[in-house]
Amino acid sequence: MFQLPTTSEGVTRGSNRIIVQLLVLVVSLALYSENKGFSSSLQQPVEKTRHDDLELGRIVSYWAKQSDRNASMGIFRTETVLILVVKRHFTGEFEKKYEHIGLIPWLINNLADRECDRNGYPWTLLFGCASWNIWKRRNQGILGGGSTAAASTVKAIHSLTGDSQRAIDFADCSSHELKEVILNRHGFAEECLVSIKRKGKKNPLLSRASVLKMAVSTDCHKAQQDFPKVLILKPISFIAHVGEQHYASNKFTFLKAYDSSLPLHQFLSTHSPSIKAILASVGTPITADILQLLPEVGVVVTTSVGLNQVDLPECRRRGIKVANAGSVFSDDVADFAVGLLIDVLRKVSASDGYVRKGLWATKGDYPLGSKLGGKRIGIVGLGNIGFAVAKRLEAFGCGISYNSRKRKPHVSYPFYESVCELAANCDVLVICCELTDQTRHMINKEVLSALGKEGVIVNIGRGAIINEKEMVQCLVQGEIAGAGLDVFENEPDVPVELFAMDNVVLSPHVAVFTPESFLDLRDLVMGNLEAFFSNKPLLSEYGD
Numbered sequence: 001m002f003q004l005p006t007t008s009e010g011v012t013r014g015s016n017r018i019i020v021q022l023l024v025l026v027v028s029l030a031l032y033s034e035n036k037g038f039s040s041s042l043q044q045p046v047e048k049t050r051h052d053d054l055e056l057g058r059i060v061s062y063w064a065k066q067s068d069r070n071a072s073m074g075i076f077r078t079e080t081v082l083i084l085v086v087k088r089h090f091t092g093e094f095e096k097k098y099e100h101i102g103l104i105p106w107l108i109n110n111l112a113d114r115e116c117d118r119n120g121y122p123w124t125l126l127f128g129c130a131s132w133n134i135w136k137r138r139n140q141g142i143l144g145g146g147s148t149a150a151a152s153t154v155k156a157i158h159s160l161t162g163d164s165q166r167a168i169d170f171a172d173c174s175s176h177e178l179k180e181v182i183l184n185r186h187g188f189a190e191e192c193l194v195s196i197k198r199k200g201k202k203n204p205l206l207s208r209a210s211v212l213k214m215a216v217s218t219d220c221h222k223a224q225q226d227f228p229k230v231l232i233l234k235p236i237s238f239i240a241h242v243g244e245q246h247y248a249s250n251k252f253t254f255l256k257a258y259d260s261s262l263p264l265h266q267f268l269s270t271h272s273p274s275i276k277a278i279l280a281s282v283g284t285p286i287t288a289d290i291l292q293l294l295p296e297v298g299v300v301v302t303t304s305v306g307l308n309q310v311d312l313p314e315c316r317r318r319g320i321k322v323a324n325a326g327s328v329f330s331d332d333v334a335d336f337a338v339g340l341l342i343d344v345l346r347k348v349s350a351s352d353g354y355v356r357k358g359l360w361a362t363k364g365d366y367p368l369g370s371k372l373g374g375k376r377i378g379i380v381g382l383g384n385i386g387f388a389v390a391k392r393l394e395a396f397g398c399g400i401s402y403n404s405r406k407r408k409p410h411v412s413y414p415f416y417e418s419v420c421e422l423a424a425n426c427d428v429l430v431i432c433c434e435l436t437d438q439t440r441h442m443i444n445k446e447v448l449s450a451l452g453k454e455g456v457i458v459n460i461g462r463g464a465i466i467n468e469k470e471m472v473q474c475l476v477q478g479e480i481a482g483a484g485l486d487v488f489e490n491e492p493d494v495p496v497e498l499f500a501m502d503n504v505v506l507s508p509h510v511a512v513f514t515p516e517s518f519l520d521l522r523d524l525v526m527g528n529l530e531a532f533f534s535n536k537p538l539l540s541e542y543g544d
């Protein structure tokens with residue numbers, strides 16, 4: 001049975017009821033909130049129910065799903081905070097079960113009060129959930145789980161959102177022994193204690209809630225000032241996708257240049273002493289000019305696999321570490337590459353358009369596509385992604401050969417030192433390499449001519465690896481058979497000639513993105529930043 005750490009049975013039962021109400025409320029909230037607003041019925045006390053461990057597990061599981069779904073649909077995003085408090089013996093099991101949402105590791109790392117409570121109850125954190133909106137609307141504190149709960153919750157809220165005002169608003173509760181718990185057990189600042197004592201003397205009626213507010217205010221403010229900053233220059237779409245609350249840490253805070261009205265130059269100069277790291281996406285150039293303004297930066301963490309947006313030589317010169325998205329996208333992007341190839345060969349999109357336009361009935365059958373099995377595939381760049389593409393196409397019965405900077409000693413596929421030679425011996429080229437000075441426009445007219453009239457090119461690397469003008473010309477003149485393109489030289493601009501071609505399949509640089517890979521990316525990004533701030537090796541440090 002799930003129990004609360006209170007001194008008497010009566011209080012325990014009372015607290016249990018509040019927790020149960022809270023749980024039911026949040027589950028209801030998840031159900032009601034989608035496009036419906038919050039029903040007033042949510043404010044009614046709910047019937048007392050017995051929740052054993054199984055029930056608790058089910059609720060957590062339900063919530064985990066809701067929270068995933070809502071994060072990916074962008075409904076709750078920053079509005080909802082989940083704070084879980086589980087018995088100590090739960091944690092190992094939960095850690096495994098819910099590691100995909102990163103919640104339990106977050107709790108374990110971030111909530112300090114994991115030891116037994118002072119009554120010796122062998123469990124750790126409080127279970128509670130809340131939505132800012134609903135609590136703000138009701139203007140009511142929620143914390144019925146005792147002082148430990150109150151303090152944990154407030155700390156968690158601050159850590160999750162990095163927003164002390166929210167934590168303070170939230171803390172408007174009347175819980176027992178807050179002062180003792182917050183000041184002594186949670187290590188709030190000494191000056192805060194002094195100030196509270198002074199105020200308390202002047203006003204003996206000073207509420208516990210005010211004490212908590214002051215304590216949190218001082219602590220949060222201090223903590224926020226002390227945290228080193230991670231600079232974000234432009235909005236990163238996948239953070240919004242996963243939900244910004246999943247990017248909180250007690251080791252650093254995010255500093256968003258795009259939220260400031262200051263010109264970038266001025267903004268960077270103002271904050272440069274506290275900026276120790278940069279988080280950048282694929283569309284955010286990290287140039288020598290920017291790095292020059294940020295002498296304290298020690299790491300650039302990117303949300304992309306490709307690093308062509310980062311001035312790598314300048315980072316090397318300055319001793320700045322660089323971490324990329326490692327292999328989190330490899331499977332998704334490899335699936336997509338195979339999808340593009342099948343689409344081009346078997347004319348999936350083209351015949352879809354044919355049916356939709358009603359041409360099947362009027363013009364008869366659509367021209368047949370060509371078989372994938374047996375095709376000779378040339379992989380350009382046999383890294384994680386190239387290898388994943390090769391494995392998949394091997395399973396379709398294709399023959400694989402490759403070109404890479406170097407021959408891979410443990411790979412049995414035939415290796416071609418020259419990409420032109422590879423093209424001459426293949427039916428399909430799949431571009432999986434990085435964009436560098438060496439690979440820019442590596443796929444030119446000569447390579448495409450070597451690929452030949454029956455040849456197909458698939459590009460999920462970077463647009464500029466192909467000389468786009470020459471490729472378009474080859475397609476227009478029928479010098480190659482088709483193309484599957486996820487990336488382009490000047491995104492989001494796509495050569496208009498391609499729009500009319502049935503033998504070309506286009507997608508808007510999405511090959512890497514799935515909600516599932518975003519969650520993995522979140523863990524990797526946070527892991528890299530946390531590692532940097534703890535002086536540990538980065539999880540996906542880029543080395544060439």
Ligand SMILES: O=CC(=O)O
Nearest residue numbers: 303304305306512
């Ligand atoms: O294109 C996307 C990436 O490099 O991750």
